[in-house]
Every structure is written in structure tokens, then in C-alpha cells.
Amino acid sequence: MSGDGAREIAAAVRDGSRKAVDVVAEALARIRRADPVLCAFAEVWDEEAPRRAAEVDARVAAGEDLPLAGVPVAVKGRRGLRAAGPLLAAGAVAVGATAVPGPGTSWQTWGLGAGGRTVNPWRADRTPGGSSAGAAVAVAAGLVPLATGSDGAGSVRIPAAWCGVLGLKVTGGRFPSPDRTGLTAPGVLTRTAGDAVVWWRLVSGRAAPSAPPFPVAAVWSPDLGFASPDAEPVALARQAVGRLVDAGVVRLVRPPAAPLLLDPGPAWLALRTPGADLTDAHQVRAADDERLRALFTRTDLLLTPTTPTAPHGHDGPGDVYSTALTWAFNLSGHPALSLPAGFGADGCPAGLQLVARHDREDLLLSVAAEAERRGAVEPLRTP
The missing domain is CATH 3.90.1300.10 (Amidase signature (AS) domain)
Structure with a gap:
């Protein structure tokens, strides 16, 4: 390979x-x-x-x-x-x-x-x-x-x-x-x-991103205020955050006291269903947009586990939505990046999700590149 x-x-x-x-x-x-x-x-x-x-x-x-x-x-x-x-x-x-x-x-x-x-x-x-x-x-x-x-x-x-x-x-x-x-x-x-x-x-069509001043301010949330992720992907993602902090790539700031977001799942599903009543979906979307706007006035990044579970078998995930921690940012439109966060007990990888303000792909990529440069991300192996 x-x-x-x-x-x-x-x-x-x-x-x-x-x-x-x-x-x-x-x-x-x-x-x-x-x-x-x-x-x-x-x-x-x-x-x-x-x-x-x-x-x-x-x-x-x-x-x-x-x-x-x-x-x-x-x-x-x-x-x-x-x-x-x-x-x-x-x-x-x-x-x-x-x-x-x-x-x-x-x-x-x-x-x-x-x-x-x-x-x-x-x-x-x-x-x-x-x-x-x-x-x-x-x-x-x-x-x-x-x-x-x-x-x-x-x-x-x-x-x-x-x-x-x-x-x-x-x-x-x-x-x-x-x-x-x-x-x-x-x-x-x-x-x-x-x-x-x-x-x-x-x-x-944009130039290569210029490096921001490090460390970058970040808020950590294990569950976005509504999800119920398993302990292991949360622990792996939190350990990855710790490596970023120790390397001087990010600094954690205090998250809001209230739950971060409303559960976007029903809104996402309604938007995907032709003929569905979208009244509640629009309300949830507007509320989460406002919460994210307020959050990003006090921090540059939001950090979460990428997934709520480890990879499931080919027979399916059961009642767990693998999208629980990701689809909020399809509704809101914020750019997001998954960074490798280590390996679970089953031998499979896990991810740390980084979310930034609209049109700040450059920030996400600069943070990821700096994390690699400072050794805060384990060098990728080939299976």
C-alpha cells in the first residue's frame, strides 16, 4: 500500500x-x-x-x-x-x-x-x-x-x-x-x-489558509446537549482534545450552562420527507441557528465526538442514529471536520469533530495541520 x-x-x-x-x-x-x-x-x-x-x-x-x-x-x-x-x-x-x-x-x-x-x-x-x-x-x-x-x-x-x-x-x-x-x-x-x-x-479558488494565533479558543461538548453517546467514543474524543490542549493548538473555554442545541433529528427527517409539515422543523432550525451564533461569538471552535458509537456490524446500528452528532451542522450549514482520535477496544478508529463559523474552512484546516505538525494527532497507519 x-x-x-x-x-x-x-x-x-x-x-x-x-x-x-x-x-x-x-x-x-x-x-x-x-x-x-x-x-x-x-x-x-x-x-x-x-x-x-x-x-x-x-x-x-x-x-x-x-x-x-x-x-x-x-x-x-x-x-x-x-x-x-x-x-x-x-x-x-x-x-x-x-x-x-x-x-x-x-x-x-x-x-x-x-x-x-x-x-x-x-x-x-x-x-x-x-x-x-x-x-x-x-x-x-x-x-x-x-x-x-x-x-x-x-x-x-x-x-x-x-x-x-x-x-x-x-x-x-x-x-x-x-x-x-x-x-x-x-x-x-x-x-x-x-x-x-x-x-x-x-x-x-482561495489561497492557502494563513495560520491563526495558537492556541485557538474552543468549547468541548460530549453530547451537544441532547445526544446519548457511548462512553468510549466520548473518551477517545476527549483524549484527543487533551492532546490538542497540551500541544498548544487549542485552549478550552467554558461552555454555556444550558444545553447547547435542540435535537435536530426530527427537523432533519421532516425536511427530507416530501409533504411533511415543516413548522416544527423551521422552529428547531431557527433556535439552533441562534444558539450557534451566540456560541461562536465567544469561541472559535466547537469540539465533539464525531460519532455516538463505534462502528457497528453489517446488520445495522439498531435504534442508534450514527448521525446524532453530525447532522445538526447540515441543518445549520457550519463547516465541520473529523480528525482521527485514536482507536477503541475493538481495534477500530474514532473521530473528533471540529466545527467552525460559516466560511471558516481555513480555520478548521489550519488547526488540523498544526495538530499534525505538533504531533497532537497520531500519524496515520495503513490497515
Whole structure:
């Protein structure tokens, strides 16, 4: 499995020490070896990807400075190429479409690849989360360094947490979305914050984020005031917060005395139900928007566990919503990032969720990058 990041691959292709055709051939070989077990891909583009890689090599030879020269990327679902234009223009090569839930699949925590159900790369009897299931697995297993995702209730952040990678959901409404409710926002899954920064620069057109003064003010909440998470993911996330504090990346400030938010679940479900009475949903949404506005006048970050449970088996989570701690920020539109938080007793990863003000993706990425630089995030391993 490859440990090379997107930035390292692109730099090597740009300086001529590697060829895009060779990088992509190696990625396709890794996928052929691993995917019969992982089922991370719905389609693998064995013929098209090498042709695209040869075109990238020609562009580099012609003098183009391509930020993602020769980087093999995976796109979410068979329609994922539609959202990958900026990456392809920057020299990335799409090697395949990742697995998403199959028709009629409830809970959106499974993936269905070409060879069957998508498995967690750390334990095959557990789900990787979803709906960006294959994307997280492909990145965690080192098949590609970067994969695109989309997040309507936690669909980037949940699989990022359960597969042990970084997952970013951007501010709601920033980009066009086919989702009629406006709850879904694009995102990315990577092994490092630096690679996520490159993605963000390309899709947003913004310059690389400048580092804020550290430590950054943050509020910790284990449950957002309404959820009932299990003890272990809370403990792992809190330990991750402690590492950030000890490293001088964040400083904790006192949270509000009252519960942070109203439970967004019924509102989210009502918005997704055609013909539903949305009176209560609009009231809950407005109340939580106001609470978050007030919160972010006193702090820069809100920190929570990403998920309320460890990864569940393929038979489903029972009555527990895996989205309990994530979908509030699809309703509110705030950008959010899941950072690896360590491993549970079952051997599977957990995540720490970072939430920032609207349009502050740069802050989330700067904090994640600084946490990596200062050793506050355990270096990612490959299963």
C-alpha cells in the first residue's frame, strides 16, 4: 500500500522524478489486489485512467504547473466526475468511482461495491460508515491519497471517523447541490490536512489558509446537549482534545450552562420527507441557528465526538442514529471536520469533530495541520 500523499506525488511528477503513468499504474495495481476484499469501488477505470495519466505527463512536459500532477483520486459514486472538474484540471487522475449505499439501504452507513458490501479496513465485520463509504476505505487503505465525498447528515465525517482519516464538510450552500433540501454539501477525505488544503484551494479558488494565533479558543461538548453517546467514543474524543490542549493548538473555554442545541433529528427527517409539515422543523432550525451564533461569538471552535458509537456490524446500528452528532451542522450549514482520535477496544478508529463559523474552512484546516505538525494527532497507519 502506498503511503505517499497527494502533495508528494504531485511534486515528484512535476520535477520529473516520477511519471504520472507509473503512479496511476501502481494505484490500479493496489486496487486490483485489495478491492476484492474491501469492495471500496463500484467502478475502476483501468483503461481510461492510464490514458488520462499520459495526458498529464504531456502537460507537465509542456511546462504546465499542475498542483495535483499525476495524483490518483477516487470520486464518490458513478456520478462523481461531475464534481471533480477542478481536480482533473489540476492534473489529478480519477481511477474509479467509490462505493455508496445500494438501493433500499437504510441508515446510509453501508457501501455496495462491484464485489459486494464495503467493509471497514480495520475490521471486515464492521461497517466503514457512509454514505461516502468507499471513499473513506480507499483513502484509509492507501489505495488513493484523496477521495471526494458529499455530506448530507455526516456522510463524509462518519466514515472518516470510523476509517481513521480526515474528512471535511464545507459550508452549506457554498457550492451548487442536487439536493433539493440544501442539506448536502461537498467534502473530501484525505490522510493529511495538507492534502485537504490543496483540495480546498482548488475547489474554492482561495489561497492557502494563513495560520491563526495558537492556541485557538474552543468549547468541548460530549453530547451537544441532547445526544446519548457511548462512553468510549466520548473518551477517545476527549483524549484527543487533551492532546490538542497540551500541544498548544487549542485552549478550552467554558461552555454555556444550558444545553447547547435542540435535537435536530426530527427537523432533519421532516425536511427530507416530501409533504411533511415543516413548522416544527423551521422552529428547531431557527433556535439552533441562534444558539450557534451566540456560541461562536465567544469561541472559535466547537469540539465533539464525531460519532455516538463505534462502528457497528453489517446488520445495522439498531435504534442508534450514527448521525446524532453530525447532522445538526447540515441543518445549520457550519463547516465541520473529523480528525482521527485514536482507536477503541475493538481495534477500530474514532473521530473528533471540529466545527467552525460559516466560511471558516481555513480555520478548521489550519488547526488540523498544526495538530499534525505538533504531533497532537497520531500519524496515520495503513490497515
